[in-house]
Amino acid sequence: MSEKLDKQSLITDGETTLLEAKNLSHEFDYKLFENINLTLEKKESIAIIGMSGSGKSTLLNILSSLLEPKSGEILFNNEEIYSVKKNRLLNIRRKDFGIIFQAHYLFRGFSANDNLQIATLLSGNSIDKDLLKKLNIDFVINQGVGELSGGQQQRLSIARVLTKKPKIIFADEPTGNLDKETANIVMNTLHEYIKNNDAGMILVTHENELAMKCDKVYKLENLELKELK
Numbered sequence: 001m002s003e004k005l006d007k008q009s010l011i012t013d014g015e016t017t018l019l020e021a022k023n024l025s026h027e028f029d030y031k032l033f034e035n036i037n038l039t040l041e042k043k044e045s046i047a048i049i050g051m052s053g054s055g056k057s058t059l060l061n062i063l064s065s066l067l068e069p070k071s072g073e074i075l076f077n078n079e080e081i082y083s084v085k086k087n088r089l090l091n092i093r094r095k096d097f098g099i100i101f102q103a104h105y106l107f108r109g110f111s112a113n114d115n116l117q118i119a120t121l122l123s124g125n126s127i128d129k130d131l132l133k134k135l136n137i138d139f140v141i142n143q144g145v146g147e148l149s150g151g152q153q154q155r156l157s158i159a160r161v162l163t164k165k166p167k168i169i170f171a172d173e174p175t176g177n178l179d180k181e182t183a184n185i186v187m188n189t190l191h192e193y194i195k196n197n198d199a200g201m202i203l204v205t206h207e208n209e210l211a212m213k214c215d216k217v218y219k220l221e222n223l224e225l226k227e228l229k
């Protein structure tokens with residue numbers, strides 16, 4: 001009986017883990033971090049804070065498939081993402097990972113709606129009108145990207161990422177260009193998304209208040225991740 005239960009819990013454990021980072025180390029001109037471990041579960045949000053230059057963006061790039069670490073492993077779906085074939089990695093990045101940068105890569109010269117349409121073509125999902133309303137950009141979708149304010153562009157890029165329905169959201173200072181009220185709307189939208197879609201989020205921010213709304217908070221300092229919450 002207890003054997004059966006053990007097995008069951010093992011299986012469940014496997015199913016709730018989205019991403020597992022093991023013994024990550026990286027350096028450029030100087031060592032940024034050494035032997036970092038991190039696990040992200042379904043419906044969980046993790047914030048990473050730390051001083052400018054401590055390596056937060058580098059760590060997020062590594063976790064999100066954009067930069068191979070000097071050493072260590074990242075497991076997604078039991079696959080080590082830097083060991084799989086290049087096409088497989090591209091597929092994971094395109095379908096399963098939703099990456100939100102400070103500098104958003106919208107297609108300028110196209111309308112907001114065109115930019116969202118691209119995400120629907122890649123994923124087979126449709127545009128979520130409620131999401132656009134929530135982000136307060138539903139009334140600008142026929143305008144050109146160049147006509148939108150910085151904050152509207154930021155929210156459009158977030159809507160585009162969510163339209164893909166990613167399993168994991170990686171966000172680097174996603175609310176950097178936004179006023180406080182809009183930043184709260186965006187963060188609430190992201191938290192709601194991960195709870196409703198069995199997804200997870202890793203957020204890099206220098207704002208303590210936003211970080212503390214996440215389930216777990218780590219500080220990148222002295223080459224390691226310290227658990228604050």
Ligand SMILES: Nc1ncnc2c1ncn2[C@@H]1O[C@H](COP(=O)(O)OP(=O)(O)O)[C@@H](O)[C@H]1O
Pocket residue numbers: 028029032050051052053054055056057058059
């Ligand atoms: N591609 C790169 N090539 C060389 N050095 C880099 C590169 N990316 C980041 N760095 C350096 O690594 C350090 C950490 O940068 P970063 O990860 O952006 O820190 P944070 O996001 O915490 O401010 C900085 O000194 C930065 O100049």
Ligand SMILES: [Mg+2]
Pocket residue numbers: 056057058172
């Ligand atoms: Mg950074």
